[in-house]
Amino acid sequence: MLPLPRRLDPLLRDPATLVAAASTQRHLRELHAHLLVSGRLASRSLHAALLASLASSDDRHLSYARLLLPRRPATLLVHNSLLRALACGQRPHLAFGAFRDLPLAPDNYSFTFLVRAATALAASTPGVAPGLDANLIAGSVHASALRRGHATDTHVQSGVVSMYAAAGDVGAARTAFAEIASPDVVCVTAMVGALATGGEVDAARELFDGTPQRDHVAWNAMIAGYVHVGRSREALKVFDKMQHAGAAVGEATLVSVLTACAQLGALERGKWVHSYLCNRGMRVSVTLGTALVDMYSKCGAVAAAMDVFESMGERNVYTWTSAVSGLAMNGMGRQCLELFSRMGRAGVEPNGVTFVAVLRGCSMAGLVDEGRACFDSIKSKHRIDPWLEHYGCTVDLYGRAGRFDDAISFINAMPVEPHEGVWGALLNASRIHKNVELGKYAMNKLIAIESKNDAAHVLLSNIYAESQNWKGVSNVRNMMKAKGVKKLPGCSAIEFDGRVYEFFVGGKTHPRYKEIEMMLAEMTERLKIQGYVANTKDVMFDIEEEEKEGAISLHSEKLALAFGLIALPEGTEIRIVKNLRVCKDCHDYTKLVSKVFNREIVMRDRNRFHHFKDGACSCKDYW
DNA sequence: CTAGGGTTAG
Numbered sequence: 001m002l003p004l005p006r007r008l009d010p011l012l013r014d015p016a017t018l019v020a021a022a023s024t025q026r027h028l029r030e031l032h033a034h035l036l037v038s039g040r041l042a043s044r045s046l047h048a049a050l051l052a053s054l055a056s057s058d059d060r061h062l063s064y065a066r067l068l069l070p071r072r073p074a075t076l077l078v079h080n081s082l083l084r085a086l087a088c089g090q091r092p093h094l095a096f097g098a099f100r101d102l103p104l105a106p107d108n109y110s111f112t113f114l115v116r117a118a119t120a121l122a123a124s125t126p127g128v129a130p131g132l133d134a135n136l137i138a139g140s141v142h143a144s145a146l147r148r149g150h151a152t153d154t155h156v157q158s159g160v161v162s163m164y165a166a167a168g169d170v171g172a173a174r175t176a177f178a179e180i181a182s183p184d185v186v187c188v189t190a191m192v193g194a195l196a197t198g199g200e201v202d203a204a205r206e207l208f209d210g211t212p213q214r215d216h217v218a219w220n221a222m223i224a225g226y227v228h229v230g231r232s233r234e235a236l237k238v239f240d241k242m243q244h245a246g247a248a249v250g251e252a253t254l255v256s257v258l259t260a261c262a263q264l265g266a267l268e269r270g271k272w273v274h275s276y277l278c279n280r281g282m283r284v285s286v287t288l289g290t291a292l293v294d295m296y297s298k299c300g301a302v303a304a305a306m307d308v309f310e311s312m313g314e315r316n317v318y319t320w321t322s323a324v325s326g327l328a329m330n331g332m333g334r335q336c337l338e339l340f341s342r343m344g345r346a347g348v349e350p351n352g353v354t355f356v357a358v359l360r361g362c363s364m365a366g367l368v369d370e371g372r373a374c375f376d377s378i379k380s381k382h383r384i385d386p387w388l389e390h391y392g393c394t395v396d397l398y399g400r401a402g403r404f405d406d407a408i409s410f411i412n413a414m415p416v417e418p419h420e421g422v423w424g425a426l427l428n429a430s431r432i433h434k435n436v437e438l439g440k441y442a443m444n445k446l447i448a449i450e451s452k453n454d455a456a457h458v459l460l461s462n463i464y465a466e467s468q469n470w471k472g473v474s475n476v477r478n479m480m481k482a483k484g485v486k487k488l489p490g491c492s493a494i495e496f497d498g499r500v501y502e503f504f505v506g507g508k509t510h511p512r513y514k515e516i517e518m519m520l521a522e523m524t525e526r527l528k529i530q531g532y533v534a535n536t537k538d539v540m541f542d543i544e545e546e547e548k549e550g551a552i553s554l555h556s557e558k559l560a561l562a563f564g565l566i567a568l569p570e571g572t573e574i575r576i577v578k579n580l581r582v583c584k585d586c587h588d589y590t591k592l593v594s595k596v597f598n599r600e601i602v603m604r605d606r607n608r609f610h611h612f613k614d615g616a617c618s619c620k621d622y623w
Numbered sequence: 624c625t626a627g628g629g630t631t632a633g
Contacts, residue, residue: 110625192628223629258631
């Protein structure tokens with residue numbers, strides 16, 4: 001064997017580095033020549049490894065890999081390596097061509113890679129392989145495996161189940177799973193995952209509970225499934241059971257758990273996860289770090305979110321978007337824009353989601369011109385076709401600032417038909433600026449698209465109420481009755497002692513209801529001394545609830561607030577998560593409570609955060 | 624010197 005140039009020595013130990021080092025075709029040819037002449041390429045394993053890493057690097061090298069392929073007598077091993085590289089690469093559909101051109105009969109390995117390619121294709125964003133239908137491909141890949149007698153291989157079986165899941169066909173996954181004679185753990189887990197991510201969490205849970213075959217991945221699938229459909233409290237319960245069962249808690253687990261905490265606004269629990277992973281010396285990967293940033297942001301702890309963000313070594317578009325969005329929903333528009341431009345300097349390309357966040361940041365902080373410039377840059381600079389949401393955000397931007405003419409001409413200039421979000425933004429702006437005529441106009445446009453939009457009806461009614469137009473208010477209510485529009489009940493949640501407690505309007509079910517009632521009386525008494533006058537203008541939408549016998553006619557956030565004052569130790573923040581927007585009365589009320597009781601109160605509403613302190617709110621009464 | 628299932632932003 002001829003000696004190789006010294007500099008190639010270390011590269012040989014790892015063909016992947018070798019390929020990476022060959023930045024041009026010329027380098028590659030040189031390396032290839034050396035390997036060939038020195039006789040090293042005769043080694044079957046090196047040949048296979050070289051091929052595989054060539055194939056997975058990029059298109060130039062991929063073609064080189066194909067060139068290399070016929071240089072040696074065909075072995076399935078080498079061809080399967082290529083298949084694997086293609087299936088796991090950027091353009092998974094290339095594996096189909098390679099599969100068709102196999103010079104030997106495919107074996108079970110070939111099929112696992114083929115299945116993987118179909119899975120990757122189904123999961124990939126549209127546009128990776130235009131013209132290919134992931135569902136059709138999934139079906140034919142499965143059929144092909146059956147025909148060739150490899151559908152009984154357990155790796156193929158589990159792969160097929162998750163392939164159908166990735167293609168969004170839970171039914172097909174079910175059928176495929178039902179035909180497996182004795183599914184192993186991985187197959188069962190694949191099915192649990194297919195059901196859980198396909199939105200059928202209860203079915204997933206049933207399968208999960210009914211099998212002794214469960215490992216940590218199955219637990220992870222269950223937790224992720226609950227989070228996926230917004231049943232985060234159940235996700236946390238499963239996590240508790242998982243720890244009790246002694247299953248291995250890993251990164252995937254914690255990412256889902258953090259997402260659950262973010263949804264619930266469960267800061268204490270989220271902090272616990274953070275220290276848990278620190279104590280266990282886990283590496284904070286991009287994914288985990290992003291989940292932490294998101295959790296802290298959505299719990300209103302922006303400073304903590306930014307600390308994690310700054311400490312991260314690697315950040316991707318998800319990370320940046322989470323951070324930008326965190327600043328936006330906490331009303332920190334300036335900082336949000338600054339971070340966004342830093343993102344540009346860091347060379348991370350924003351996507352549509354990033355722009356939703358930036359536009360919302362501008363809108364919350366009243367940065368109209370900056371926001372408009374940002375909207376224009378979506379297409380001109382970033383070559384993204386603006387989404388309907390981007391239009392909606394921009395209408396919101398103008399509308400909040402009271403620039404109705406700009407808002408209207410912006411809508412008129414839209415190249416696409418405005419959707420309910422656009423009219424909803426205009427409707428909300430009409431409420432903020434008490435513009436009845438514009439509100440009616442927006443409402444008519446909106447109900448032409450979505451006649452039963454409950455939030456819109458509430459907004460319109462509030463507009464009437466604020467202008468003392470009680471006839472208008474009752475008209476809206478009659479309209480709602482006639483159309484059967486149901487208002488989503490308000491719900492406020494508060495975390496106490498590691499548990500999340502929920503309060504509904506008129507809810508009397510809480511075990512400490514008596515205490516809450518007494519505290520409410522005390523609160524109102526002490527607030528009255530400060531000159532608080534109940535503002536019942538916006539409250540009328542809970543009349544239905546008030547009519548219920550004995551129900552207390554208070555919005556859920558007041559109940560949660562009272563509970564917080566009772567249960568949480570003095571000096572700690574009270575954090576409340578509400579599923580709807582806060583009404584004016586509750587907002588005033590909470591401001592006063594923060595002063596009279598000398599407590600900081602953080603309230604997350606449907607759209608944003610309110611940080612109450614000393615009788616003022618961070619939103620500057622602009623929401 | 625080839626395999627399967629779970630994980631982040633609106």
